[in-house]
Amino acid sequence: MGWKGKGMADVSTLGIIAGGDNLPFITAREARAKGVGRLVAIAFPGHTAAGLEAEVDEIHWVRVGQLGKMIRVLKGAGVREAVMVGRLDPKMVISPLSLDLRMLALAARVPDRRADTVLKAIAGEMEKDGIALLDSTIYLSSCVATKGAMTRLPPRGDLLGDIDFGAGIARELARLDVGQTVVVRKKAVVAAEAMEGTDETLRRAAALCPRGMVVVKMSRPNQDMRFDVPVVGEATMDILIGAGAAALAVEAGRTLIVDRGRVAERADAAGMTIVGI
Secondary structure, eight states: OOOOOOOGGGOSEEEEEEOBSSHHHHHHHHHHHTTOOEEEEEEOTTTSOTTGGGTSSEEEEOOTTOHHHHHHHHHHTTOOEEEEESBOOGGGGGSOOOOOHHHHHHHHHSSOOOHHHHHHHHHHHHHHTTOEEOOTTTTOGGGBOOSEESSSSOOOHHHHHHHHHHHHHHHHHHHTTSOSEEEEETTEEEEEOSTTOHHHHHHHHHHHOOSOOEEEEOOOTTOOTTSOOOEEOHHHHHHHHHTTOOEEEEOTTSOEETTHHHHHHHHHHHTOEEEEO
């Protein structure tokens, strides 16, 4: 039921495989606070946010698709434990990329291009070279969604019905590894996520349902916590507030909310409820 990872006390040098958004920065700061002595980041041009070099001891820029180089760099830096945090565009699995030989071999071997399939295969390649990929939330405790209302406003009774209805559909989407988010209104599906990602799904939904939509975001039934954990960030909140969303429901303990306190404040100001289920 998910990857448990190693204890934090065991990690002296941590590799941070850094996608976009603020999660790599939060990871670096929390890892420092919890006693990790050395941080080595893998950054991707066009994806990793600028400024991460100020938070780590080493940063190495590697193009997406250069798996062999990434592993060589981590091994050369003495990394034996790493986390994969931050967003990478899911459309990359069908985009033309410059793959190195190791990634080409992996691509030829995997049965499909679903994110979970590809990322598990990458984790397996890393393990062959002695690098363990840890639970991606291990240094993100401040971002993990909690159970119950995370805003001052709890969900109304009618919203609870929509949340329960949407959760069942979202779980099935996640089980099939199609997407993690569904938008509902009055127990009707307005939009469901696929490869376009959460934010584009919400924009589609907002065009169909200008006010009062309920958004439910769930992890896979057997979510591998090493990667692709559901995330809610500021950009998602911008869309939700702009669309007049009534509620956001996420899976407690298995969803990350970037800057959780700030997100809750914005939701309160907009009259929107956020609940962990």
